[in-house]
Amino acid sequence: MTTAALQDTDPPKRGWYKRNEIAVTPWLFLAPAILFFAVYVIIPIFQSFSISLYDWDGLGQAEYIGLGNYSELMNDRAFEVSLWNNLKWLVFYLLAIPAGLFIALFLNQTVTGIRIYKSLFFFPFVLSQVVVGLVFAWFYLPNEGLLSNMLAMVGFGPVNVLGDPNLATYGIILAGLWPQTAYCMILYLTGLNAVDPEQVEAARLDGAKGWKMLWYVIIPQLKPATFIAFVVTIIGALRSFDLISIMTNGGPFGQTRVLSFYMFEKALSEYGFRMGYGAAIAVVLFLIMLVFIAYFLWSMYREEKGGQ
Amino acid sequence: MFPRPIQQASAPAQTAYKTMLPIALILWLLPLIAVAVFSIKPASDFTQGNYWGMPGSFEMFNNYGQVFFNSDMPRYMLNSVLITVPTVIGAVALSAMAGFALGIYKFQSNIWVFFMFVAGNFVPFQILMVPVRDLTLDLGLYNTKTGLVLFHIAFQTGFCTLFMRNFIRALPFPLIEAARVEGVAEWRIFWFVVLPLMKPALAALAVLIFTFIWNDYFWAIVLTQGPDAQPVTAGITSFNAQYRAAYHLMSAGSIVAALPPVLMFFLMQKHFIAGLTLGAVK
Numbered sequence: 001m002t003t004a005a006l007q008d009t010d011p012p013k014r015g016w017y018k019r020n021e022i023a024v025t026p027w028l029f030l031a032p033a034i035l036f037f038a039v040y041v042i043i044p045i046f047q048s049f050s051i052s053l054y055d056w057d058g059l060g061q062a063e064y065i066g067l068g069n070y071s072e073l074m075n076d077r078a079f080e081v082s083l084w085n086n087l088k089w090l091v092f093y094l095l096a097i098p099a100g101l102f103i104a105l106f107l108n109q110t111v112t113g114i115r116i117y118k119s120l121f122f123f124p125f126v127l128s129q130v131v132v133g134l135v136f137a138w139f140y141l142p143n144e145g146l147l148s149n150m151l152a153m154v155g156f157g158p159v160n161v162l163g164d165p166n167l168a169t170y171g172i173i174l175a176g177l178w179p180q181t182a183y184c185m186i187l188y189l190t191g192l193n194a195v196d197p198e199q200v201e202a203a204r205l206d207g208a209k210g211w212k213m214l215w216y217v218i219i220p221q222l223k224p225a226t227f228i229a230f231v232v233t234i235i236g237a238l239r240s241f242d243l244i245s246i247m248t249n250g251g252p253f254g255q256t257r258v259l260s261f262y263m264f265e266k267a268l269s270e271y272g273f274r275m276g277y278g279a280a281i282a283v284v285l286f287l288i289m290l291v292f293i294a295y296f297l298w299s300m301y302r303e304e305k306g307g308q
Numbered sequence: 309m310f311p312r313p314i315q316q317a318s319a320p321a322q323t324a325y326k327t328m329l330p331i332a333l334i335l336w337l338l339p340l341i342a343v344a345v346f347s348i349k350p351a352s353d354f355t356q357g358n359y360w361g362m363p364g365s366f367e368m369f370n371n372y373g374q375v376f377f378n379s380d381m382p383r384y385m386l387n388s389v390l391i392t393v394p395t396v397i398g399a400v401a402l403s404a405m406a407g408f409a410l411g412i413y414k415f416q417s418n419i420w421v422f423f424m425f426v427a428g429n430f431v432p433f434q435i436l437m438v439p440v441r442d443l444t445l446d447l448g449l450y451n452t453k454t455g456l457v458l459f460h461i462a463f464q465t466g467f468c469t470l471f472m473r474n475f476i477r478a479l480p481f482p483l484i485e486a487a488r489v490e491g492v493a494e495w496r497i498f499w500f501v502v503l504p505l506m507k508p509a510l511a512a513l514a515v516l517i518f519t520f521i522w523n524d525y526f527w528a529i530v531l532t533q534g535p536d537a538q539p540v541t542a543g544i545t546s547f548n549a550q551y552r553a554a555y556h557l558m559s560a561g562s563i564v565a566a567l568p569p570v571l572m573f574f575l576m577q578k579h580f581i582a583g584l585t586l587g588a589v590k
Binding site: 021022023025026027029030032033034036037039040041042043044045047048051058105106108109110111114117119120121122123124126127128129130131134135136138139144146149178183186187190191192193194195197200209213214217218224225228231235238239241242245246259260263264267268275278279281282283285286289292293296297300301304 | 309310311312313314315325326329332333336337338339340342343346357359360402403405406408409410412413415418419421423424425426427428430431432433434435436437438439440441442443458459461462463465466469493494495498519522523524525526529530541544545548555558559562565566569570572573574577581584585587588589
């Protein structure tokens with residue numbers, strides 16, 4: 001027998017799978033994840049777009065009304081309030097990033113017990129937003145709450161943070177900043193750990209210190225941490241729902257609603273099952289998010305191309 | 309190291325730093341400390357307006373006993389476990405496979421499939437709410453734990469795949485090539501070569517997903533109602549409605565509901581933080 005003959009007879013013996021193993025295997029491994037993700041995430045996004053064109057109570061016959069829901073949104077005061085509140089969330093929630101950096105700088109030392117301090121500072125992030133909401137709602141109680149009691153000690157009258165339409169949203173955002181700052185802190189602690197000590201020493205020899213050192217030497221090196229902090233904070237701001245639902249349930253007078261909460265209220269609560277209208281609100285929220293998603297993906301894409 | 313190590317500072321500065329640490333921590337955790345104190349007070353303290361004074365008596369065992377033996381809390385906790393654990397297993401399994409496919413193989417649509425998972429992971433939940441609720445109703449899974457688990461697995465797969473794929477990318481590729489040269493089947497490479505190397509990633513993801521799912525509230529109220537299927541985050545609101553203004557019991561209930569992820573965090577701290585900060589360092 002020659003080797004040539006062996007090679008001739010070999011291929012038919014190997015099955016189709018064996019021959020295409022490298023090409024087929026990734027798809028076999030991907031199949032379950034893609035199936036789940038398509039059914040529960042990708043397809044529903046498109047379904048929501050289509051539902052938003054209907055007048056539908058979730059049970060009966062859906063009636064096609066074109067852009068009717070969207071034109072109703074334009075004249076809906078509650079929608080306008082929600083949109084503004086979303087903007088407040090976006091802007092003030094980002095304070096978690098500098099606050100997290102500040103605490104990280106404060107804790108980036110090597111004294112005894114610092115590890116325990118770091119984990120206890122991080123602790124609020126592990127709590128569910130429901131518990132954070134309850135804790136802060138009690139903290140804000142108009143007469144009995146710790147905040148009013150502390151203000152009384154320095155001579156101020158009691159404030160009813162969550163009962164005041166002008167203050168309530170800020171009170172909720174502050175509650176949200178608590179765990180979010182903890183998250184940003186841990187990102188920056190990890191980042192600071194990896195800062196190149198030689199660069200820091202070189203900058204010190206050049207006379208850089210304090211703010212200058214932070215701004216020109218440290219923060220540029222923390223860029224990956226800042227990017228992640230930015231991504232998770234933006235997403236968190238636009239997803240805010242639990243805290244509002246627990247702390248004020250949208251009140252007082254609907255002044256703490258945000259799009260995600262208003263959508264839920266329209267589609268699923270006692271105000272009636274207006275699925276189409278709710279879907280339209282969700283689409284608006286999604287389009288706002290899409291701007292950020294596009295930016296995040298673009299940044300990652302550049303990274304991938306640069307990395308290879 | 310930045311800031312400059314405190315050991316290089318003057319002695320008074322060091323002392324100042326060491327005194328500021330505990331003060332800052334107490335201020336930071338103040339709302340939580342307040343709740344912990346509430347949870348050991350007797351009911352009479354609240355009716356008499358003694359919110360912030362010394363507890364009238366030490367009622368920790370009574371209050372927590374009430375929560376455990378005299379309410380629906382244990383049922384809600386069990387539901388949370390039965391929702392969280394299968395989700396963790398499912399999401400980690402699916403994403404380990406998907407991450408392997410996207411991390412190891414070079415095919416044309418690779419990056420687009422990857423970006424689909426990443427983008428889906430960022431969408432606001434509300435855009436999925438109506439269709440997913442409908443689908444769950446149609447499958448007859450509304451108000452069941454299975455309905456919640458299936459959705460959670462699907463949604464968490466996005467984040468987990470991102471995580472796994474990046475982790476696998478960082479593994480030494482020559483190892484896989486060597487196995488291929490030896491003629492090892494691809495699925496065996498996954499099982500015997502890659503999976504053992506992924507243990508830290510699997511652990512980190514398991515802890516993270518456990519916390520995320522345990523703390524989920526939105527989907528719990530969209531897809532379930534009542535103590536048959538609702539997890540503890542949703543249960544705590546009915547618990548509080550039942551014990552309105554009984555702050556000692558509501559506080560004890562909240563602490564019980566928050567405890568499992570807290571324990572998970574303190575026991576698996578290293579993995580937890582490694583998971584959260586993946587990508588924070590180049």
